[in-house]
Amino acid sequence: MASNTSHGSEGGLALDPMHQFEISRIIPINIGGLDVSFTNSSLWMVLTVIAVSALLLLGGKRIVPGRLQSVGEIIYEFISNMVRDTMGDEGRKFFPFILTLFCFILGANMLGLFTLPVVLHPFTVTSHIIVTFALAATVWLGATVYGFYKNGLGYLKLFAPSGTPMVMLPLLVPIEIISYLSRPVSLSVRLFANMMAGHTMLKVFAAFVVALGWAGVVPLAVMVGFTGLEFLVAFLQAFIFAILSCMYINDAMHPSH
Amino acid sequence: MGGDRNRPSPERLEKLGDRLKKAQVTVDERSRPRQRQSNALGFAFRITTELVAAVVVGVGIGWGLDKWLDSKPWFLILFFFVGVAAGVMNVYRVTQSTGGDGSVRRSDLPSVKEDDDD
Numbered sequence: 001m002a003s004n005t006s007h008g009s010e011g012g013l014a015l016d017p018m019h020q021f022e023i024s025r026i027i028p029i030n031i032g033g034l035d036v037s038f039t040n041s042s043l044w045m046v047l048t049v050i051a052v053s054a055l056l057l058l059g060g061k062r063i064v065p066g067r068l069q070s071v072g073e074i075i076y077e078f079i080s081n082m083v084r085d086t087m088g089d090e091g092r093k094f095f096p097f098i099l100t101l102f103c104f105i106l107g108a109n110m111l112g113l114f115t116l117p118v119v120l121h122p123f124t125v126t127s128h129i130i131v132t133f134a135l136a137a138t139v140w141l142g143a144t145v146y147g148f149y150k151n152g153l154g155y156l157k158l159f160a161p162s163g164t165p166m167v168m169l170p171l172l173v174p175i176e177i178i179s180y181l182s183r184p185v186s187l188s189v190r191l192f193a194n195m196m197a198g199h200t201m202l203k204v205f206a207a208f209v210v211a212l213g214w215a216g217v218v219p220l221a222v223m224v225g226f227t228g229l230e231f232l233v234a235f236l237q238a239f240i241f242a243i244l245s246c247m248y249i250n251d252a253m254h255p256s257h
Numbered sequence: 258m259g260g261d262r263n264r265p266s267p268e269r270l271e272k273l274g275d276r277l278k279k280a281q282v283t284v285d286e287r288s289r290p291r292q293r294q295s296n297a298l299g300f301a302f303r304i305t306t307e308l309v310a311a312v313v314v315g316v317g318i319g320w321g322l323d324k325w326l327d328s329k330p331w332f333l334i335l336f337f338f339v340g341v342a343a344g345v346m347n348v349y350r351v352t353q354s355t356g357g358d359g360s361v362r363r364s365d366l367p368s369v370k371e372d373d374d375d
Contacts, residue, residue, distance in 0.1 A: 178343035186310030
């Protein structure tokens with residue numbers, strides 16, 4: 001990103017809005033032919049965890065909260081309310097999981113928007129579908145396993161809504177199964193597509209700023225707006241991911257559609 | 258509180274409670290429109306992915322079955338339509354569970370969920 005925006009005016013514009021998504025190995029590690037290198041993606045995951053932990057742990061425990069503590073408390077209460085609204089009191093035990101999930105996604109989304117031009121190239125972990133799919137698949141598999149653990153085979157009732165005529169079942173069950181299988185796909189695609197589209201758009205507009213010279217003020221103004229919008233999207237996608245996870249876990253607890 | 262000193266009288270506490278409630282209502286009022294607006298954006302995208310994901314999964318299953326059973330187009334065609342149906346069902350569910358105004362928050366609690374959607 002730094003090469004596109006700040007140094008681009010030196011001629012020979014390297015206009016590659018997708019460059020930001022490239023994975024590069026920082027510490028190559030190879031275990032038994034398996035490439036488990038520490039990449040820039042891993043680095044930003046670690047940074048995300050550090051940033052989020054710092055926010056929640058270093059905020060302090062004062063009765064009158066400071067700024068950092070306030071942010072932590074707002075996040076905590078927000079997720080706490082969401083868990084109660086979607087899953088009821090039974091869902092309390094999933095609160096730590098949902099809070100972690102939300103904080104990690106929010107942190108990853110947000111960190112990708114900050115930039116330290118020369119030192120570190122910003123990288124948005126959640127703009128890679130494999131990362132979001134891993135998160136979504138974890139939620140989905142977990143919910144499925146919990147559903148069978150909690151309800152036994154009764155969990156299969158999820159695929160046959162009550163009150164359906166027998167004639168309709170052969171048609172409805174495949175539809176329900178595909179609908180169920182599509183959950184992790186839609187969950188991961190939504191987050192990944194939002195993050196990737198937004199970041200690509202920002203970079204494309206950033207290239208316009210440089211390429212248009214004086215008239216670049218116009219795309220620059222648009223960029224400011226878009227960046228604000230990106231912060232909104234970053235929050236919103238983390239929120240949607242978390243609330244849908246809540247709903248899926250709720251379905252696992254009460255499989256009666 | 259104040260059991261030993263008796264200073265805060267019940268009336269005063271009640272008045273304080275009323276004021277707190279009023280303040281809470283204003284806070285809620287203030288934050289509501291913004292939240293709904295921002296949710297509408299995510300809501301639109303949510304419906305799209307919900308629809309597309311089901312079709313993708315359907316086509317994937319169909320394609321896989323065809324490859325496995327060597328029955329070239331038939332399972333693909335069948336599961337494409339099943340996938341579309343599942344996608345429409347997903348979208349229908351989303352609109353049902355949100356009340357259609359774009360707010361993602363689900364109004365029906367688990368206790369009353371049984372007879373709500375079929």
